[in-house]
Amino acid sequence: xxxxxxxxxxxxxxxxxxxxxxxxxxxxxxxxxxxxxxxxxxxxxxxxxxxxxxxxxxxxxxxxxxxxxxxxxxxxxx
Numbered sequence: 001x002x003x004x005x006x007x008x009x010x011x012x013x014x015x016x017x018x019x020x021x022x023x024x025x026x027x028x029x030x031x032x033x034x035x036x037x038x039x040x041x042x043x044x045x046x047x048x049x050x051x052x053x054x055x056x057x058x059x060x061x062x063x064x065x066x067x068x069x070x071x072x073x074x075x076x077x078x
Contacts, residue, residue, distance in 0.1 A: 016050040019063075
């Protein structure tokens with residue numbers, strides 16, 4: 001997964017899978033991610049399983065720790 005440059009999230013179920021893969025790749029434990037993001041470990045488990053919703057501020061923290069920026073980009077009209 002380390003060659004990922006950009007992902008278009010058109011399915012909310014993709015988020016958990018991507019975050020889990022990058023957390024593992026960076027050798028960050030669920031406990032470490034939870035502590036950084038202000039979540040419980042169970043909260044991280046639920047996030048990675050796409051159960052429930054995540055606050056935008058928490059998502060920004062999580063993706064930042066994993067080395068990403070959360071970017072909104074205008075769609076090009078075709």
